[in-house]
Amino acid sequence: MQLRGMATVSFWAADLDAAKNWYADLLGVEPYFVVRDGEGRPAYYEFRLGDYQHELGLIDRRYAGDVPEAPGGSILYWHVDDLAAAVRELLAAGAREHQPITERGSGTGFVTASVIDPFGNILGVMSNPHYLDILPESRRPS
Structure with missing residues (x-):
């Protein structure tokens, strides 16, 4: 697999x-x-x-069946170019903090945060240098 x-x-x-x-x-x-x-x-x-x-x-x-109502489980992180701005925008739109902006490994460039949307789902956002490394040159932020 x-x-x-x-x-x-x-x-x-x-x-x-x-x-x-x-x-x-x-x-x-x-x-x-x-x-x-x-x-x-x-x-x-x-x-x-x-x-x-x-x-x-x-x-x-x-259609959720036995899916719990409370947020939990895995978090999928979406890469964003400006993590702090993304978190501010999410909070201003009505999401609430789940995990604050957190550096993952000193100096690695991997930084995450997550919010709970108004519907109870966890939405993760992240600065991820690996994402940018594999992104085709034409799609990289300038």
Whole structure:
């Protein structure tokens, strides 16, 4: 088995339309894909993000089964070019701090932070030099 890259990260939301609007405002892009239930209500929204068009899916919590309500488990970190600015923007948009900005290894350049979105999901952001190393030259920030 070879893990080839992140395909989709899924977040749950009891108020799916509010989550869709929050993320659309935060990201500056509307979801490109919607799945509706048998009654025509949105059940899933999907955004494509970043340099590799990774997928962020928002799923109606009624389909969560036994997924706990409280934030927990793994954190997926999205690379950002300005970590402090990203954290400020997330907090200003209504997220709350989960983990503060934290250097991971002295002088390595790996710095993380995470917030809990208004819907109870953990959203990680990170300065990651490895991400920039593998990013094609044409896509690197100037």
